[in-house]
Amino acid sequence: MDKHKELDSVKSRSFISVASLLAQGSYTALLGFAAFFMLTIKSGVYLLGIYNTVLAALGAFNYFTNLGLAAALMQKKKLNKLILIPPFIFN
Structure with a gap:
């Protein structure tokens, strides 16, 4: 049963890491698009x-x-x- 808890812990940490990476990448892409859009106008x-x-x-x-x-x-x-x-x- 101990290995099962460890596997669940690794799965949850992996999911959190992937979600964080996707959120940071999405935020950066959105911010970059907004900056580029404003730069093209100005x-x-x-x-x-x-x-x-x-x-x-x-x-x-x-x-x-x-x-x-x-x-x-x-x-x-x-x-x-x-x-x-x-x-x-x-x-």
């Missing part, structure tokens, strides 16, 4: 190119930051929950 075409270039650069930086953080966490012998919370909340 500015010219040249500024849209700069905006898209900056967004692409930020996406690349975010991707490589996540890779570096994952590698650093995998090298730790003991993980503390206090270490894991801030990077994944603010990322």
Whole structure:
């Protein structure tokens, strides 16, 4: 019965993690769409190119930051929950 409780715990934590990831992604996409929509109304075409270039650069930086953080966490012998919370909340 202990393994059943552990499996249920893993399932519930996985569901919460996936739901959180989807909510954060949806919020970010909606915010980005609103910003892009306002930018298209208020500015010219040249500024849209700069905006898209900056967004692409930020996406690349975010991707490589996540890779570096994952590698650093995998090298730790003991993980503390206090270490894991801030990077994944603010990322």
